[in-house]
Amino acid sequence: MAGRPNMAALSLYIATFNCGLEAIDTEAFASQLFTGLNSFNLPDVLVLSLQEIAPLPLALIGGSFLVPYFEKFYDAVQKASRKYASAEENGPVYSPIAARNLGMTGIMIFAKDPSCIKDIETGGVGVGLWEMGNKGAVGVRFTFQQGPASTELTFVAAHLAAMEGELQRRNEDWKNIVRGLVFSSTTSKRKTEDTSLSGEERSLLSISPHDASIYKPTSHLFIAGDLNYRTSILSPSPTDHIDIFPQPHHEPDSSNHFSSLFESDQLNQERLAGRTLHGLTEAEITFPPTYKYKSEEPFLTPDDELKKWPWAKHRWPSWCDRILYLPMPAWVTRSQPSLSVVTHKYTALPLFPTSDHRAVTLELSVPIVPIPPPVEEHGDDPRIKPPFEINIDWKRKRERARQLELVVGFALYFTTTKEGGAVAAAVLVGAVGAYFAIRAMVEM
Numbered sequence: 001m002a003g004r005p006n007m008a009a010l011s012l013y014i015a016t017f018n019c020g021l022e023a024i025d026t027e028a029f030a031s032q033l034f035t036g037l038n039s040f041n042l043p044d045v046l047v048l049s050l051q052e053i054a055p056l057p058l059a060l061i062g063g064s065f066l067v068p069y070f071e072k073f074y075d076a077v078q079k080a081s082r083k084y085a086s087a088e089e090n091g092p093v094y095s096p097i098a099a100r101n102l103g104m105t106g107i108m109i110f111a112k113d114p115s116c117i118k119d120i121e122t123g124g125v126g127v128g129l130w131e132m133g134n135k136g137a138v139g140v141r142f143t144f145q146q147g148p149a150s151t152e153l154t155f156v157a158a159h160l161a162a163m164e165g166e167l168q169r170r171n172e173d174w175k176n177i178v179r180g181l182v183f184s185s186t187t188s189k190r191k192t193e194d195t196s197l198s199g200e201e202r203s204l205l206s207i208s209p210h211d212a213s214i215y216k217p218t219s220h221l222f223i224a225g226d227l228n229y230r231t232s233i234l235s236p237s238p239t240d241h242i243d244i245f246p247q248p249h250h251e252p253d254s255s256n257h258f259s260s261l262f263e264s265d266q267l268n269q270e271r272l273a274g275r276t277l278h279g280l281t282e283a284e285i286t287f288p289p290t291y292k293y294k295s296e297e298p299f300l301t302p303d304d305e306l307k308k309w310p311w312a313k314h315r316w317p318s319w320c321d322r323i324l325y326l327p328m329p330a331w332v333t334r335s336q337p338s339l340s341v342v343t344h345k346y347t348a349l350p351l352f353p354t355s356d357h358r359a360v361t362l363e364l365s366v367p368i369v370p371i372p373p374p375v376e377e378h379g380d381d382p383r384i385k386p387p388f389e390i391n392i393d394w395k396r397k398r399e400r401a402r403q404l405e406l407v408v409g410f411a412l413y414f415t416t417t418k419e420g421g422a423v424a425a426a427v428l429v430g431a432v433g434a435y436f437a438i439r440a441m442v443e444m
Helices: 026-036 056-061 063-084 167-180 186-192 199-206 258-264 266-272 394-416 418-443
Strands: 009-018 045-051 095-102 105-111 117-126 136-146 149-159 219-226 321-325 342-348 360-367
Touching: 009 026, 009 149, 009 219, 009 321, 026 063, 026 360, 045 063, 045 149, 045 219, 056 063, 056 394, 063 095, 063 105, 095 117, 095 136, 105 136, 105 149, 117 167, 117 394, 149 167, 149 360, 167 266, 167 394, 219 360, 258 266, 321 360
Parallel strands: 009 045, 149 219
Antiparallel strands: 009 360, 045 105, 095 105, 117 136, 136 149, 219 321, 342 360
């Protein structure tokens, strides 16, 4: 890794965690959250990418149904930061900047100095059944300004299709995220308010890839989530967990060491072949696979203190949970070669008792300098030549999917949850009572 740049740099810490449809144990999460830091200082900005944040009915309905789940993460961040910060710190260390969800995928952003955060934009897209948010992505974009210096940042939390054999579906999910996750743009909004333009012309302006795509030329881009790429196209055989699955005692030169599985990592293969995560890079993986674990003690225990990893027998151990980013663009580094996004530590947190995934964290520094628009073509940089064009029908598709999410969410809520069942029963009893009351009055 390179050293920290000499110019002002934003310290950034990103964590991605598949919550397993359960509310987190606040104390447990807080105890581990910042163990992924290489620094003794808390970062300027903290980003949480969350998947399966709540049971499906609540996640599809969203709104107040998700508040208790987000609140637990807020509490965990405050507990963890107060413990990690110096004794002189009083009150909350972090201010919440954004908390958004698209179905079961959520993103939370915190800043030590909220006055540094400007021009927040959000976007989201579902890639699940009927384009609903059982799978999908949600993004937040803003400008970080410190004095006269500033830089633009885009964060996307994503959850792609599961199962070993669904490789092509994952690539397709990524394509649909690039096409359908559209950020609002102040510039575009001003243009689209021009009533002299036709509806089609206003739509085309509002989806300018320079203003609305996740690949914005003037912005950094970070992708974090349960991307679900596996280490095999087939499910394991009944004896693979005995003969092949890695364990802590396996030495690096052993064919059973976890690093040998990375040779068949689907994400790395597909990314290098230009079929997914176009242009994005990843820090070196030096930690064991993050999925799939059985819920077995000891929890919250570092790898160097474990004698066994409790793998589930029916899934290949895989690095499903990943964090990737775009490096500085060539038109910047050509004139300022010292500028770079610097990674400090990329690791997996210990296993939590509520999930079959391990959380993954990335600590890095980003130069606080604006990325200017390019003045000429620069090869195949996806900021200039996105791998896929934005779907001009994205807004209508999202509105239609949102209606389906509410219908399906409430149907599941009333039929599969205790709380919903109680409400449905109360409504039914009330309706029956009203019927007999009205009937009695009519027959009087």
